[in-house]
């Protein structure tokens with residue numbers, strides 16, 4: 001598969017550079033080159049595991065040990081991954097200009113790590129942090145009182161070894177949004193406000209199969225934004241693309257934002 005033509009890259013660069021306000025929507029594909037498995041692609045998590053056994057509140061109620069075993073494994077795996085050139089180019093771009101809002105479906109914290117890596121200090125890195133629609137793999141939340149803490153290594157040998165709440169003693173759960181659960185209201189509000197105000201929307205590495213996240217791109221399109229999509233494969237958002245760049249994020253994103 002040959003990558004995008006020079007004209008396509010210039011077209012995308014121009015659409016993004018002239019937009020005063022841009023909303024960026026990322027999915028698992030932006031982290032694929034960091035070694036984080038996607039969900040629906042070849043070797044994707046939902047090809048290997050049954051989401052209904054691992055990523056729903058019912059599954060957690062039925063067998064919290066199994067769910068924690070899986071999230072503990074993912075946390076260890078993803079913890080070893082590093083931001084790739086796409087994450088880093090996005091963070092640098094966000095620090096180099098105003099008016100960019102990053103909305104991510106990812107729970108891998110690689111955008112955050114990229115922001116910290118490229119920014120001079122914590123205050124500056126805050127400008128390159130994403131709105132997180134689906135939570136974080138690296139935080140735990142009490143299933144009873146919602147107390148939230150940074151998550152560590154998980155011992156899933158028994159119910160008693162699983163993380164418990166320091167506030168109320170309840171069982172902690174991974175602080176991610178599971179199927180059938182509501183997304184954090186403030187994050188959704190901020191994401192759709194940025195979409196409604198955007199003059200351009202950059203979509204990177206998502207099939208666009210999951211709502212309301214995919215709705216961010218549709219909302220931006222509806223408000224007149226030009227939509228640029230970066231993905232090696234077909235996506236459910238292709239129909240609204242003004243510029244469609246076929247290829248890997250790690251190769252294309254630095255070229256269109258550099």
Ligand code: APR
Pocket residue numbers: 026027028029030032033038039040041044105106134204205206207208209210230231232233234235247248249250
């Ligand atoms: N660069 C860019 N895109 C890539 C790359 C790459 N190197 N490798 C794969 N992709 C693309 C795939 O072609 C696919 O379109 O990334 C996309 C990944 O799609 P999914 O696996 O469906 O992941 P995502 O869209 O993020 O899933 C949405 O579903 O399972 C839930 O909560 C989970 O946040 C997730 C949501």
